[in-house]
Amino acid sequence: MENEIKNNLLNIHNSIQQTAIQFKRNPADIKLIAVSKFQDSAKIQAALDCEQHEFGENYIQEWQEKNKHFLNYTQKINWHIIGNIQKNKAKYINNNIFCIQSIDSVDLAQEIEKKAKLDKKINVLIQLKIDETDVNKSGISQEKSYALRDYILQSNKLTLQGFMGIGPLESEMAKRKELYFSFTDHALKLWKEIYSTPTNNPILSLGMSTDFTTAIECGSNMLRIGSAIFGVRPS
Numbered sequence: 470m471e472n473e474i475k476n477n478l479l480n481i482h483n484s485i486q487q488t489a490i491q492f493k494r495n496p497a498d499i500k501l502i503a504v505s506k507f508q509d510s511a512k513i514q515a516a517l518d519c520e521q522h523e524f525g526e527n528y529i530q531e532w533q534e535k536n537k538h539f540l541n542y543t544q545k546i547n548w549h550i551i552g553n554i555q556k557n558k559a560k561y562i563n564n565n566i567f568c569i570q571s572i573d574s575v576d577l578a579q580e581i582e583k584k585a586k587l588d589k590k591i592n593v594l595i596q597l598k599i600d601e602t603d604v605n606k607s608g609i610s611q612e613k614s615y616a617l618r619d620y621i622l623q624s625n626k627l628t629l630q631g632f633m634g635i636g637p638l639e640s641e642m643a644k645r646k647e648l649y650f651s652f653t654d655h656a657l658k659l660w661k662e663i664y665s666t667p668t669n670n671p672i673l674s675l676g677m678s679t680d681f682t683t684a685i686e687c688g689s690n691m692l693r694i695g696s697a698i699f700g701v702r703p704s
């Protein structure tokens with residue numbers, strides 16, 4: 470199992486390297502988040518042993534257990550929450566979380582401000598809806614995203630670092646590419662209205678196991694990869 474995870478990580482890093490060069494990107498600008506939802510601690514440990522330090526979890530309760538298990542590694546692990554957060558879970562959020570990627574409403578941002586146990590600001594990404602025609606997918610619409618951005622900017626508990634998007638399940642690569650490019654465009658528009666210095670770029674968290682090369686082509690600088698690292702998730 471350790472060897473498999475090691476090989477998977479090596480292959481993914483190679484692929485990131487090649488794709489970045491192909492699209493004239495700097496490979497060092499592209500971060501890899503290992504999505505460890507439903508995976509056990511032994512697998513996370515195996516990835517840690519391969520110098521993988523960024524991990525993504527979907528569920529606050531599952532994250533709490535894993536955080537407890539790896540408390541001795543807090544210097545080595547950055548936890549990212551990437552799943553839909555129910556408002557009644559906001560009180561469990563604390564600074565052991567490095568970044569919350571799934572802020573998709575002003576209500577949720579407000580609830581985290583009120584209830585989270587924070588002793589310093591916490592990094593957040595705005596989750597933008599990728600496909601405006603798909604009503605079932607989480608994420609905030611482009612129209613409402615301005616108000617959420619402005620709310621986070623005036624917050625003294627949340628630090629806006631960028632944007633996250635989840636690709637549509639079904640669509641073929643050409644359609645996906647179009648949606649990803651439009652995600653990047655809108656995210657950069659939201660960002661550049663506030664930060665105009667060319668060196669200050671937002672995080673664009675986009676791309677999973679099956680589409681991360683397309684995401685890199687479309688400007689992603691943070692990939693969230695689960696099954697291609699850890700194997701099929703136990704359910």
Ligand SMILES: *Cc1c(COP(=O)(O)O)cnc(C)c1O
Binds near residue numbers: 552693697
């Ligand atoms: C599960 C999940 C991933 C990883 O998916 P894989 O297909 O296993 O790479 C990425 N992002 C989010 C938001 C997820 O829920």
